[in-house]
Amino acid sequence: MDRQHPIERYRNIGIIAHIDAGKTTTTERILYYTGKTHRIGSVDDGTTVTDWMEQERERGITIVSAAVSAVWKDYQINIIDTPGHIDFTAEVQRSLRVLDGGIVIFDAVQGVEPQSETVWRQADRYHVPRICFVNKMDRLGASYERTMKMIKDRLGANPIAVQVPIGSEAGFKGVVDLLAQKAIYWDEGLGDIPREADIPSDMQTAIDEMRDRMVEQIAETDDDLTVKFLEGEFISVEELKSALRKAVIANLATPVFCGSSLRNKGVQPLLDAIIDYLPSPTEVPPVKGFVPDKDKEIERYPDDEAPLSALVFKIVTDPYVGRLAYLRVYSGKIKQGTMVYNSTKEKKERIGRLLRMYADRREDVEEVLAGDIGATLGLKNSFTGDTLCISSDQILLEAISFPEPVISVAIEPKTTADQDKMGEALHKLAEEDPTFHVRQDPDTGQTIISGMGELHLEILVDRMLREFRVQARVGRPQVAYRESITRPVEKAEFRYVKQTGGRGQYGHVVLEIEPGEIGSGIEFENDIVGGIIPREYFNAIEKGIVESAEAGVLAGYPVVDVRVRLYDGSYHEVDSSEMAFKMAASLAFKEGIQKAHPVLLEPIMKVEVVLPEEYLGDTIGQLNARRGEIMGTEMRPGNSQAVKAMVPLAEMFGYATDLRSATQGRGAFTMEFDHYAQVSESVAKLVIA
Numbered sequence: 256m257d258r259q260h261p262i263e264r265y266r267n268i269g270i271i272a273h274i275d276a277g278k279t280t281t282t283e284r285i286l287y288y289t290g291k292t293h294r295i296g297s298v299d300d301g302t303t304v305t306d307w308m309e310q311e312r313e314r315g316i317t318i319v320s321a322a323v324s325a326v327w328k329d330y331q332i333n334i335i336d337t338p339g340h341i342d343f344t345a346e347v348q349r350s351l352r353v354l355d356g357g358i359v360i361f362d363a364v365q366g367v368e369p370q371s372e373t374v375w376r377q378a379d380r381y382h383v384p385r386i387c388f389v390n391k392m393d394r395l396g397a398s399y400e401r402t403m404k405m406i407k408d409r410l411g412a413n414p415i416a417v418q419v420p421i422g423s424e425a426g427f428k429g430v431v432d433l434l435a436q437k438a439i440y441w442d443e444g445l446g447d448i449p450r451e452a453d454i455p456s457d458m459q460t461a462i463d464e465m466r467d468r469m470v471e472q473i474a475e476t477d478d479d480l481t482v483k484f485l486e487g488e489f490i491s492v493e494e495l496k497s498a499l500r501k502a503v504i505a506n507l508a509t510p511v512f513c514g515s516s517l518r519n520k521g522v523q524p525l526l527d528a529i530i531d532y533l534p535s536p537t538e539v540p541p542v543k544g545f546v547p548d549k550d551k552e553i554e555r556y557p558d559d560e561a562p563l564s565a566l567v568f569k570i571v572t573d574p575y576v577g578r579l580a581y582l583r584v585y586s587g588k589i590k591q592g593t594m595v596y597n598s599t600k601e602k603k604e605r606i607g608r609l610l611r612m613y614a615d616r617r618e619d620v621e622e623v624l625a626g627d628i629g630a631t632l633g634l635k636n637s638f639t640g641d642t643l644c645i646s647s648d649q650i651l652l653e654a655i656s657f658p659e660p661v662i663s664v665a666i667e668p669k670t671t672a673d674q675d676k677m678g679e680a681l682h683k684l685a686e687e688d689p690t691f692h693v694r695q696d697p698d699t700g701q702t703i704i705s706g707m708g709e710l711h712l713e714i715l716v717d718r719m720l721r722e723f724r725v726q727a728r729v730g731r732p733q734v735a736y737r738e739s740i741t742r743p744v745e746k747a748e749f750r751y752v753k754q755t756g757g758r759g760q761y762g763h764v765v766l767e768i769e770p771g772e773i774g775s776g777i778e779f780e781n782d783i784v785g786g787i788i789p790r791e792y793f794n795a796i797e798k799g800i801v802e803s804a805e806a807g808v809l810a811g812y813p814v815v816d817v818r819v820r821l822y823d824g825s826y827h828e829v830d831s832s833e834m835a836f837k838m839a840a841s842l843a844f845k846e847g848i849q850k851a852h853p854v855l856l857e858p859i860m861k862v863e864v865v866l867p868e869e870y871l872g873d874t875i876g877q878l879n880a881r882r883g884e885i886m887g888t889e890m891r892p893g894n895s896q897a898v899k900a901m902v903p904l905a906e907m908f909g910y911a912t913d914l915r916s917a918t919q920g921r922g923a924f925t926m927e928f929d930h931y932a933q934v935s936e937s938v939a940k941l942v943i944a
Contacts, residue, residue, distance in 0.1 A: 260331040262557060262626045263535045267583070269335040269350045271378065272360035273368035274925070277390040277516050281360060282323070282334060284522040288447070289325035289332070322581060322628060324611055327526045333628045348657065351377050353568045353583035353628065356533030357385040358525065363397035363423075363513070365891075366405040369863045369925045375410045384503045384539075386528050388521070389513040392420050393427040399513055406511070415472045415499070417510045418524065419465055421455065430513060430521060431458065433466045434492050439524065446519030470495065476502035496531060503532045504539070536626030542585040544642065544650040547598050553650060555586035557626045562648035563587030563595065565623075567634070567641045572683040572722075579610075580634045582623070582643065585652070589631070589643070590622040596646035599654065600636045603646065607633025639689050657689045660705035661858040661904055661928050664712055665730035667702065673725050677702075680723035684715055691715060705735055707928075709908070734858060734905045736942060737815045737931055738807030740851035743769035747847025751839035762835030764788070764796060765823035768847040771816045773930070777804045782822040788836070789826060795833035796821060799840030808849050810943045815856070815931070819844065855939045856931040858904040864914065865897045866922035873917045874898060881906035882938075901929060905938075 270278045324333050335350045351357070357378055361371060378385055389402045399420050406414040418430040421438060429440035431454055440450045454462055474484035477498040483490055502508035510532055514521015536557040542564060543554055555564045569581040582589070589595065591609050596602075610617040610630045623629035637643065640654035668677045681693045681704065692705040706712045709732060719725045747768055753760035771778050779797045788796075804814040824839075862883070866874055875885055875898060883902035891897050907926060914922045934942065 260326075260329065262537055262559075262624075264330045265535050265626045266330060266332045266529050266533055267335075267353070267355045267536065267626070267628055268332065268529055268533055269347075269354040269357045269383075270360060271347060271351070271357050271374040273362070273365070273370035273374075276360045276362045276365075276368075276371070278360055281358075281388065281390065281516040281522065281525075284516050284519060285332075285334065285526060286323060286325055287445070288522055288526065289327045322630075324628075328530060330530050331627075332526075332529060335628075347374055348377055350568070351381045351383055353566060354381075354383055355536055355539045356529070357383045358388055358529070359385050359509075360388045360390050361402050361406070362394075363389045363391045363399060363402055364394050365865075366398075366402045367409045369861070369927065372409060373927060375412075379506075382506060382540075384506055384532075384534055385509055386503065386525075386532055387414060387509050387511040388525055389511060390516055392423055392513050392521075393425065393515040393518050395424055397423050397427070399423065403511060406509070413472070413508045414511045415469055415508050416465060417469060417499075417528075418512050418521075419458075419462060420513050421458070427515060427518075427520070430524070431462055432524065433462070433469050434495060436462075436466065441518075441520040444519070446522070449523050472508070473499050473502065476505075476507050500532050504534045536585075542652060544652040547601075547649050547651045555650060557586055559588050559625050561586035561625065562650070563589065563643065563645050564650045564652060565589060565595075565643040566652050567637050567639060567643065570639055570687050572687055577632060578634065578686070579630050579632060580637055581628070581630045583628050584623050584625055586625050587645070588622050588624045589629070595643045596649060597637050597641050598644050598649045598651045599641040602636045604634050604637055604643065606631050638686060658707065658928065659735070660690055660692050660707060661735050661860075662708060662712065663703050663705040663733045663735055665696070665701040665733070666704050666716070666727050669726040669728060673727065676723060677719070677725045677727060680719045680725050683723070684718065688715070701730075703733075708926075732908055734903075736810065736812040736858075736934075737856040738809050738812050738848075738853055739814065739816045739856055739933075740768065740770050740848060740853055742852050743767070744847045744851045747843045747850065749839045749843035749846060751835050751842065753835075759827075759830040760832060760835040760838075761827035761830035762792070762832070762837075762839035763825045764821060764836065764839045764843050766800075766840070766843050766847055767820040767822060768844070768851055769818050769820075770851075771818040773816055775816050775818070777801055777814070778818045780818065780820045782820055783824070787826075788821075788824045789831075792826070792831070792833060792836040793821075795837040796840040799837035800844045802837075803841035803844045807853060808845060809853050809855055809939075812855070814848060814853075817848075855934040855942060857934045857938075859901050859929050859932045860904050860907060860926040861929040862900045862902050862907070862924060862926040863897055864900070864922055864924040865891060865895055866914075866918045868894050868896050870918040870922060871896050871898070874914070874922065877910075877913060877917060878902060881910070902926075903932075903934075904928075 270282055272278050322335050361367060387406060389399055391397060403414050403416060406412050417433050419433060420427060421429045421431060429438060431438050438452045438454050440452060442450065470490060471484060473495050474480040480490060480498050499510060512525050512528060516522060541554040541556045543552055544564065545552055555561060564586045565582045565584045567580050567582050571579045589606055591606060593606050595604050595606055597604050609620050609623055611620050642652040644650050668674045685691050685693050690707050694703050696703050704712060716729055719727060745767055747766045750763040751760060779800060781793055800819055807814045864874055878885060878900045881902055883900040886899040886901060888896050888898050914924055
């Protein structure tokens with residue numbers, strides 16, 4: 256099967272932004288203008304292509320990232336529309352991992368919001384080149400200049416305005432393209448054909464100034480152009496575009512566009528910008544990986560003839576076709592019906608049907624080539640973050656790391672008939688979502704589900720009811736506390752001896768335990784010398800410590816940020832076994848933790864509340880009453896204030912209702928996990944009780 260488009264004409268891009276900035280609305284316009292749909296869907300009416308889940312359509316928010324493919328000017332564009340809500344941050348993270356470029360959308364009224372900062376930092380981490388689109392230019396209070404300034408100040412970016420809006424708020428009519436020095440208008444209606452015209456005469460002086468500023472900014476990123484600029488030589492549009500493209504791909508600059516997706520203005524130039532400035536799979540650095548079992552790093556280039564390397568970045572359970580695995584092929588190609596090797600799980604997999612995804616609709620393809628994104632049916636052992644390759648030339652790509660859940664609820668089936676169905680449903684949902692954990696409470700026997708926030712768990716329970724037909728009762732939200740220690744213990748010793756008829760059990764370990772770095776989890780260090788404990792027991796000892804750390808000594812929460820050093824012990828030539836050493840290590844660790852002054856840690860959330868100025872005092876009072884620490888306030892457009900605070904998650908339940916009543920429904924807040932901090936003694940007593 257030949258390529259329909261050469262690899263240089265592929266663009267794998269994601270649309271990322273804060274909740275409600277207009278990601279899905281922009282995606283809908285892109286699908287319409289590229290001829291993929293014949294009518295424009297609306298988020299408010301629940302008729303969009305990428306928000307296809309019932310829960311998304313009811314709430315008007317994106318929950319799962321949806322992949323769609325479209326063709327514009329003979330370029331194949333694979334688009335992933337990601338969620339903006341912080342509870343679904345894993346969806347954004349896994350999408351950014353497999354994308355080559357991104358469009359970051361900002362609301363022209365709000366500018367840079369907290370979640371825009373989070374996704375921007377995530378994109379920085381994966382070195383994703385991006386362009387910006389300032390949306391909602393037609394809304395009251397919209398300001399292009401203020402948004403540009405916020406992108407520079409808050410995100411530390413280098414924004415370059417390549418467009419200027421003509422009019423703003425209700426008078427927003429079109430944009431001026433600074434490169435081509437043309438005005439572009441979209442007449443009312445569907446805005447299918449943009450109309451080019453001369454720049455309005457009353458704007459000409461300001462436009463000349465802005466174009467000079469743009470040329471200077473672009474020239475600064477390229478040595479040859481800097482010389483030309485300083486010597487006052489003419490720089491052509493082609494040279495400017497070429498230099499800007501290089502700067503975007505090197506993450507040195509971010510071109511900024513503007514428009515109003517809802518009013519069908521500004522989307523076509525954005526599509527052109529995807530082609531002009533965002534990289535093809537051949538222009539991003541080759542993917543790096545390791546040879547399994549060796550510490551040797553290797554690179555794979557995006558070439559159809561190279562050995563296969565692909566990453567599974569998402570699992571979806573489809574009621575009609577079963578488990579669907581989304582994958583990005585970095586090198587080589589995947590064909591229907593062939594065998595591949597999962598180097599993460601060390602298992603062979605057979606590729607069933609291959610699909611090109613179009614949100615929840617799909618078309619069959621025979622193969623997925625290098626640089627492309629597709630989906631496959633029939634993988635049994637492959638999950639999010641797994642690498643697929645060929646067994647004769649193996650590679651292991653870096654897996655995707657996800658944040659730990661911060662909130663839990665107990666869940667139980669309403670009837671015995673729901674019991675089995677619930678187990679299966681939870682298993683499938685946990686396969687799909689790496690930030691959703693399911694466990695049994697050993698003391699009460701309850702099933703505990705954990706996630707990233709109240710909305711996250713609410714959606715998952717709702718999906719159980721609708722997709723899997725499981726009726727369940729849900730308890731009150733519980734906070735995912737952690738336990739840690741405050742002082743070192745030089746000697747934590749346990750000798751595990753069991754004497755029965757026949758062979759006995761013998762394991763003896765001596766540990767040193769001390770507080771570790773914040774966020775380090777459990778660090779195990781082995782300092783055994785001279786063979787006092789044989790090597791084959793080291794793994795069992797580490798396993799015993801890690802398993803023991805899953806339930807702490809204060810209230811049974813996981814123990815984190817502890818460094819454990821194994822430095823002494825003894826063994827018996829006949830009676831010692833892995834089991835005995837695992838038990839000895841587990842019990843020595845428990846005993847050591849008790850001596851090390853254990854403390855309870857709680858998740859602290861970064862909260863931002865935006866509200867009219869007259870309610871500022873009441874809101875700060877509310878946050879203080881919830882053990883919040885106010886980090887500062889800042890003015891926002893329209894006489895409103897943004898309050899930033901650090902508040903324990905335990906105090907944030909039900910805050911939405913309190914905030915609404917205190918601000919007559921005009922306040923809004925966002926929160927995201929920031930760090931774990933020690934709990935005061937009075938609060939700890941309540942939690943432990």
